[in-house]
Amino acid sequence: MLRSFFYILILNLSGYAAYAANDLTNPIKFPKAEYLNEYTTRIPFKLVDHLIVVEAELFNKRGNFIIDTGSESLILNKVHFNNLYEHQKSSKASSGISQSIDNIYEKRIKEFILENFKLENKTSDIFDLSHIEKSKKIKLLGIIGYDILKDYEVFVDLHLNQITLTKVDKLGNKLNKHVYLEKIVDSLDFNLKNHTIVLNATVNYQPVKLGLDTAAEFNQINKSVHKHALKYFIPKRRLKLTGIGNKTIKVMAGKLHRVKLSPTVYFGPMQTVLTNLNKMNEAFGTSLDGVLGYEFFVQKRTIINYKKEKLYFINYPIDFK
Missing domain, CATH: 2.40.70.10 (Acid Proteases)
Structure with missing residues (x-):
């Protein structure tokens, strides 16, 4: 059942900086790596x-x-x-x-x-x-x-x-070729808009542009998206969500059906919130119709290659639930 998750919003961190004399010189370590x-x-x-x-x-x-x-x-x-x-x-x-x-x-x-x-x-x-x-x-x-x-x-x-x-090198080629034991079964091109991964997709055959964000706890669909796409957003309840700026907004939550990224890359119904993406689009200089997050990754084991602007997919085991 849906509940009031707090989620990280896509950030825009552009502009110039004034740097201090005492630089951070200590390394970040990952003890469990x-x-x-x-x-x-x-x-x-x-x-x-x-x-x-x-x-x-x-x-x-x-x-x-x-x-x-x-x-x-x-x-x-x-x-x-x-x-x-x-x-x-x-x-x-x-x-x-x-x-x-x-x-x-x-x-x-x-x-x-x-x-x-x-x-x-x-x-x-x-x-x-x-x-x-x-x-x-x-x-x-x-x-x-x-x-x-x-x-x-x-x-x-x-x-x-x-x-x-x-x-990877500057062309996106892995410096070690033998990395994955699993077989890559599909791939998909994306466009990199500044730092945002932008996917060309369809919802109910209606063309849309979707951003990909590992820290979006729910998918998001823009209120202004074409009515043919919104027809397959099935609302369930209202939620209060708090973003990284500690401000709360009310949104309609439900399930989004008929999302397809290519003839072979498509999804089952995904938990999604209906919201206004105008501020995000203004900040990024983009025109996204939605954002894919956790609900994307829970259905697709995904490899991101920024240099090649490409996603690769590995299947879940057949008995995985």
Whole structure:
């Protein structure tokens, strides 16, 4: 049964930054990661409601990070990283579907090290995520977004509850060819709009553009989408949802039927909320008709290759429920 989930909205973290002198030089470590080779690591995750959460350590603090393909950068929770100075304050705001977020701070990370993986000169945005901590009852250190994930092929596996990251070259080719034991059974092209994965799809044969976000606890469909598509949104009840800016909106929740991404990639009914995506589209410079999240990944074991702008799919075992 549907209930009032708190969910992470797609973020827009664009603009310029003023950086402080005391850079973040400590690496982020994933104590439970399994390192398969010099280019590939496998990180177990837990589902907190419908959020994908990995355990990590930074500055001798151990806690949780949300994996969020809808976020542009690495975000640190101000509650746990509060050694900020006024000259670090950013001039930008981060926008979601129902709000814009200001009072964002930024730090430059000289090195983000994932064991054998080293990413240099990454930017971290810092703001208060305490309301998410309270609602989810976890110690939330931050959010890992596109800027960290884009140099890897990312296998999101809700069957085994693990993320596999394998390093790719600038063309998207894996540096180690022997990564997956499972067979890739299908693939799909997408368009990368800034950091947003945009899929061409149909709902009841009506063309729509859908964003893909690992941190969307529910799918979202825009109120302004064509009536032929909305005909197959079956409302069930109203929900109160709170986004990353701690603002609450009321939405209609139900199930969306007849979603198809290609002749061979289609879905059963998915839990979806009917909402207004105008602010998100304005922030991103996009024209999305909806967002696919947890309900997408629970039906499709999915590999994301940002460089090739391609999704790959691996079947669930036949007896998986």
